[in-house]
Amino acid sequence: xxxxxxxxxxxxxxxxxxxxxxxxxxxxxxxxxxxxxxxxxxxxxxxxxxxxxxxxxxxxxxxxxxxxxxxxxxxxxxxxxxxxxxxxxxxxxxxxxxxxxxxxxxxxxxxxxxxxxxxxxxxxxxxxxxxxxxxxxxxxxxxxxxxxxxxxxxxxxxxxxxxxxxxxxxxxxxxxxxxxxxxxxxxxxxxxxxxxxxxxxxxxxxxxxxxxxxxxxxxxxxxxxxxxxx
Amino acid sequence: xxxxxxxxxxxxxxxxxxxxxxxxxxxxxxxxxxxxxxxxxxxxxxxxxxxxxxxxxxxxxxxxxxxxxxxxxxxxxxxxxxxxxxxxxxxxxxxxxxxxxxxxxxxxxxxxxxxxxxxxxxxxxxxxxxxxxxxxxxxxxxxxxxxxxxxxxxxxxxxxxxxxxxxxxxxxxxxxxxxxxxxxxxxxxxxxxxxxxxxxxxxxxxxxxxxxxxxxxxxxxxxxxxxxxxxxxxxxxxxxxxxxxxxxxxx
Ligand code: HEM
Ligand code: SF4
Ligand code: FES
Numbered sequence: 360x361x362x363x364x365x366x367x368x369x370x371x372x373x374x375x376x377x378x379x380x381x382x383x384x385x386x387x388x389x390x391x392x393x394x395x396x397x398x399x400x401x402x403x404x405x406x407x408x409x410x411x412x413x414x415x416x417x418x419x420x421x422x423x424x425x426x427x428x429x430x431x432x433x434x435x436x437x438x439x440x441x442x443x444x445x446x447x448x449x450x451x452x453x454x455x456x457x458x459x460x461x462x463x464x465x466x467x468x469x470x471x472x473x474x475x476x477x478x479x480x481x482x483x484x485x486x487x488x489x490x491x492x493x494x495x496x497x498x499x500x501x502x503x504x505x506x507x508x509x510x511x512x513x514x515x516x517x518x519x520x521x522x523x524x525x526x527x528x529x530x531x532x533x534x535x536x537x538x539x540x541x542x543x544x545x546x547x548x549x550x551x552x553x554x555x556x557x558x559x560x561x562x563x564x565x566x567x568x569x570x571x572x573x574x575x576x577x578x579x580x581x582x583x584x585x586x587x588x589x
Numbered sequence: 590x591x592x593x594x595x596x597x598x599x600x601x602x603x604x605x606x607x608x609x610x611x612x613x614x615x616x617x618x619x620x621x622x623x624x625x626x627x628x629x630x631x632x633x634x635x636x637x638x639x640x641x642x643x644x645x646x647x648x649x650x651x652x653x654x655x656x657x658x659x660x661x662x663x664x665x666x667x668x669x670x671x672x673x674x675x676x677x678x679x680x681x682x683x684x685x686x687x688x689x690x691x692x693x694x695x696x697x698x699x700x701x702x703x704x705x706x707x708x709x710x711x712x713x714x715x716x717x718x719x720x721x722x723x724x725x726x727x728x729x730x731x732x733x734x735x736x737x738x739x740x741x742x743x744x745x746x747x748x749x750x751x752x753x754x755x756x757x758x759x760x761x762x763x764x765x766x767x768x769x770x771x772x773x774x775x776x777x778x779x780x781x782x783x784x785x786x787x788x789x790x791x792x793x794x795x796x797x798x799x800x801x802x803x804x805x806x807x808x809x810x811x812x813x814x815x816x817x818x819x820x821x822x823x824x825x826x827x828x829x830x831x832x833x834x835x836x837x838x839x840x
Contacts (some may be wrong), residue, residue, distance in 0.1 A: 365796060365797070366768075366804075366806040367796060367830055367833045370807065371834060410636050435808070439763070439765060439766070441803070442695055442698050442699070442764060442803055442805030443697065443805065444698035444765065446610075447696065448665065448696055450664055450693070451665045452664040452665030452666055454666075454815035454816060455815060456811060456815055457811050458810070458811075461811065462810055464808060470600075539809075540632055543809040546809050548829050550829075552824050553745065553822060553826050
């Protein structure tokens, strides 16, 4: 299978799975923005995306893509380390125009997945999972997503502040991952030329920012509220 | 103004492909800054021969930036700290009095060390043999202007063709990827009508060879293009991706 056995095929899988996840982030981020404007609107969205068949299929597809992206990331990185050989350079220098993020995609990706586990435990487990199984996983009604978010990020005293700061670190790692990832994915798809190279790099930065900014806004909004409540 | 400098050169010495290598530091006095880097290496070798020591093995040929034989990783950069030049075009005016200069061979699994600073770059030749050509019948030479080619296209093909196959791209790449080289060789033909006919077959054959030889997967970090002595563009890699993906989808 060329998607597994050829280097460009492997890159293509990386690129498509990554771009799919970016689409998901854009979607997820927009829904979260509702929190800032109206908790009621957010809870309506939550009820639409709770234990319905389409939300479950959606979640499964997303999980599948994360898994594919994750496995390929390790597969690629191990092969690349091997291609490099056992002898390292005694002296290395930074090249101009080479992003730091581009050389640390695996590390950034691992940061992202690490926080993702925390995130799922904090929210998904208490919302979609609780709704699906009927098991009581928190003091909150699974339907009251906004209440849960507010408690976690603002109503839990010093813990809320710590959680907000952790989320900001997470979002920074994600942004760095995407600041290289998006344009790299487009380049892998072959969408580049002497003129478009610069353009897709800018498009990549814009998309990365659009994908991460809504989350930052929500966290900062609750951080402000939490500090105010202290 | 160029003047005379005293330097230390820290060089990778390795007796053979299987031998354990190590760094050796040599002192050089009174080196003219107008000298080329390879001339400095020649002076160092004469000094070593006078001391009855083994001279340092390094590759070189044209010494004017066109053959691609010279290699050397100088102070963390393939072809040294200056941009868009080969090692043979590097001059001692980039270094100052008292400086220690570190010189290493290309390090990449597909380029094993033969001796000291000399590495085996036949992997690139093998990729070329797999498809880096066009098939033509011998006989009467067709008129070059019989097929009109737009100037921008001809220019882009020419820029890709400026690749001298030196291997700096794979040497600089943290993934040990040869994509810049392969993409230049695919592009110089794929852009032109004569090369288009076999473009799909060529991309597939060259990539298959590249993967077989153990080069890594490109993650578009761009270190290759930043270090390439001929400034071959990353845009070529996108063209190679395009050619390859389209060819595979058609299969
Ligand atoms: C599960 C944890 C993750 C790991 C271990 C990981 C790892 C990686 C690695 C190593 C690459 C470089 C591969 C390459 O450039 O070819 C990469 C690329 C990429 N990643 Fe991730 N990543 C993770 C999560 C994510 C997430 C959540 C997103 C999106 C929201 C994402 C989006 C991308 C994109 C768009 C690329 C570019 C693909 C390309 O260069 O062709 N990654 N990832
Ligand atoms: S692409 Fe540049 S660095 Fe790579 S082999 Fe050709 S000339 Fe050398
Ligand atoms: S010796 Fe020919 S390019 Fe340097």
